[in-house]
Amino acid sequence: MTEQWLGQSEDMLKRVDKLASEKDKDRLEIINSMIFALNVTNNSINGWRSWIQNLGFMSRFKEDELKEIEDGLLKLTRAFIEYDIEITKKHQDKIPRRRLSLTKRKKQRDSRGMYV
Secondary structure, three states: OHHHHHHHHHHHHHHHHHHHHOOOOOHHHHHHHHHHHHHHHHHHHHHHHHHHOOHHHHOOOOHHHHHHHHHHHHHHHHHHHHHHHHHHHHOHHHOOOOOOOOOHHHHHHHHOOOOO
């Protein structure tokens, strides 16, 4: 299983590199590339999650190995969240604001008085 996952991951890296090197992409191609990147990232995160939630598997690691993995994941998480914040701030005028409003059901209930 590990060899298969490693092979698939290497293929994904090649595809990421190919997408990153492509020039003159149109808007749809750029969006598709971003979707691909997020899907690959999500698959990797799900793999990590399945490992870490398996305490029988994780018990095979020494404390220093766990610390090394933790440090790497925290570093990656920090970089991803920092990028998230940077892009959100830079493009916040394009992000739709969520309006809080009463739901249709609540409006109906309120209009019927106290005997609902």
